[in-house]
Amino acid sequence: MSTDNTISTGVEITDEEMRSIQDAIMKRYSIDFFNYEPKSFKRRLQRIYRKFNFTSSFDLWSRTLKDKDFVHDFINEVSVGLTSLFRDPEFWQTFKKVCKDHFSEQYRINVWHAGCSSGEEIYTSAIVWDELGFTGKVKSIATDISSNALKTAASGKIIQAKLPEYERNLKLYQSNARLDKYFTEGEGGIVFIPKFLEKVTFKNSNLIMEDYGDNQYDIIFCRNVLIYFDGPAKEKVIAKIYRALKPGGFLIIGFLDSMLSYLTDEKFEYYDLRQRVFRKR
Ligand SMILES: C[S@@+](CC[C@H](N)C(=O)[O-])C[C@H]1O[C@@H](n2cnc3c(N)ncnc32)[C@H](O)[C@@H]1O
Incomplete structure (x- = not known):
């Protein structure tokens, strides 16, 4: 069964791991994701794990630091684009x-x-x-x-x-x-x-x-x-x-x-x- 910390791949994302990824992105790219609501940010991280086959937060953290282009994919996955014509x-x-x-x-x-x-x-x-x-x-x-x-x-x-x-x-x-x-x-x-x-x-x-x-x-x-x-x-x-x-x-x-x-x-x-x-x- 999954909790707020557990992603469907079976890998757990703790608050500390989430913060270390946010910290890596801030240090490397000066992009501030600290202010996202934690539960929803963890759900976005789950999607990224699935899509890019990460098996640990460490993998994601080091890719974030090493691969300059990856940050664009990261941002596109973190942002939720649900919208519609004449919404409401x-x-x-x-x-x-x-x-x-x-x-x-x-x-x-x-x-x-x-x-x-x-x-x-x-x-x-x-x-x-x-x-x-x-x-x-x-x-x-x-x-x-x-x-x-x-x-x-x-x-x-x-x-x-x-x-x-x-x-x-x-x-x-x-x-x-x-x-x-x-x-x-x-x-x-x-x-x-x-x-x-x-x-x-x-x-x-x-x-x-x-x-x-x-x-x-x-x-x-x-x-x-x-x-x-x-x-x-x-x-x-x-x-x-x-x-x-x-x-x-x-x-x-x-x-x-x-x-x-x-x-x-x-x-x-x-x-x-x-x-x-x-x-x-
Ligand atoms: C749910 S959509 C809303 C679209 C449209 N405003 C509507 O209501 O139909 C939210 C959008 O906010 C963007 N977004 C999220 N965080 C953002 C940020 N820090 N700066 C600028 N845009 C952001 C997302 O990329 C996404 O496209």
Whole structure:
């Protein structure tokens, strides 16, 4: 039977071993994984053990130190990219209204997708902006720690098998909306029509390590990313987001992100708590 420390290969990962791997990555690559929630980080390590046939934490630790390229595989496995087009359809109805009410008159809208994964959140917001006639005026930056996820996001490619799920979500968002206006047959599968990604910049970036400037963004999406972070890391990232938002700018988090205690009333207006929309005061 498996416990939190035991992986299916029969090898146990103790807290000390987990920390020594985090320590090796920090020392060798200056990448900080200390703030990930331990249980969930151990589960990611289990996946890495299975995928790369490691038989002990020592093997993983020494490969981390010796093989410079391995860190990319490591990061891609540690990050969990679960996402969907029109994920939480009701939220997107609220989002459309927020944009219509607050940005119709604005000439330029600056947006940051923090933890964009394989791009579905970017495509969804682009569809909403197209519906509102905002396409040319939205400039976005999309960041993620996973280079694989970013590559997929920038390519616009979607997995064909996920189309029924996307269509279901889309219908829940708006019953007469159609996907074929936004996706087309491209090289090697179905792709999001490139003109909708023209003003999106993709950037590999670790939320914990990087600074994102002051008063830059009208909207920041940080949905279902901080869920894997511990309290101090959440606090740190929320402080960066707060600084990066313009006064009156909107922060959008995921339904499972438990971080209300960090979104203090003094800094954020709870604009729509049910749909997880907050506004910088
Ligand atoms: C579950 S996905 C969320 C995708 C999208 N925001 C959504 O809600 O559908 C979480 C993403 O956060 C990224 N991520 C995890 N830790 C990160 C970090 N420290 N810095 C930047 N991105 C990170 C993962 O690589 C993954 O793509």
